[in-house]
Amino acid sequence: MQHAAEHSLPERGRAGDEIGDQIDWDLDTPASRRIVVAMSGGVDSSVVAALAAGTGAEVIGVTLQLYDHGEAVGRAGSCCAGRDIRDARAVCDRLGIAHYVFDHESSFRTQVVDRFADEYLAGRTPIPCVQCNTGPKFTDLLTLARDLGADCLATGHYVQRVAGPAGAELHRGSDPARDQSYFLFGTTQQQLEYLRFPLGALPKSRVRAIAADLGLGVAGKPDSQDICFVPDGDYAGLVRKLRPDADTAGEIVDMAGRPLGRHKGLIHFTVGQRRGLEIGGQAEPLYVVRLEPDSRQVVVGPRAALAVGAAHLTDINWIGGDHVGPLHAKVRSMARPVPARLDGDRLVFDAPEYGVAPGQAAVLYAGERVLGGGWIAATEPVALAA
The missing domain is CATH 2.30.30.280 (Adenine nucleotide alpha hydrolases-like domains)
Known part of the structure; x- marks a missing residue:
């Protein structure tokens, strides 16, 4: 575990002031609170840390070292590579906040990497980013944040946390091109009450402008394109290495x-x-x-032959309160939500849906609100799903 030395907080620029004043941290007297920020070393989490520091709260940056050895060491564009940890530390040093690095490689290997390989061997199409968010990213980070006495955990995800009549609600990010709600369907209500997503109402261009205005060195850093633990995007190569019989x-x-x-x-x-x-x-x-x-x-x-009338879901997570009746379902991260209804664990589509793959997630929406979702275990051809 490592931490950065503390320095005086640099003055915020105009963009940071303007946006910071609009963010509702949902904390009484934020200046007297402690905020933990999940930091990947990218521009998004760096701006979150700067905005949190601008509230006057005590801010602590936390980075999980998930996969920083072997082939992944120093890999540009990987959220867990050594360079990214150094970038996160540099931002915290610039902001004058503490920075801690925790080694969670073992749990990441078990919960995410091994499952990724096993899903491919079982003929399914895995989504490791969801497994990471519901495992090390949130479960482990939330535990760490509470152990550090934080009042909330803030991340750079492009989703919105909205105060509803029955508690916090998860909504899609306002920029459709950046919305990450599909990957966060497994967030529980208890986690949602503790989490904060300051970037949910912003476009990426605005976030980069804030970073540049604040003089953060990551302002122009490219976004990660590949799964962090897959060198060069060669998924088959990694599975082959972990499971030699995969080929x-x-x-x-x-x-x-x-x-x-x-x-x-x-x-x-x-x-x-x-x-x-x-x-x-x-x-x-x-x-x-x-x-x-x-x-x-x-x-x-x-x-x-790809036309699917219904899908059977497992491990359904529901954060939709008392919503009943029709909804919209998104069955791939890049797919558009389509009208459907949920009958127990059976998701029935209003019209045939194509390319529905076991192993992927079906995320459920009511307008902009995320109701939850589940894992696609099996599908029914249109002729059998009437």
């Missing part, structure tokens, strides 16, 4: 089970995928319809 070859078959070709391993495919099948001479384009881990088969078919 077992198998057949590519049509909906009737007729062989059409061979593949080099299920880890290279996901439901809805069209490229990489390397099957020629077909009358129409073929897509991955499902993966069969027991037989190692990749089942392909026309786009119509």
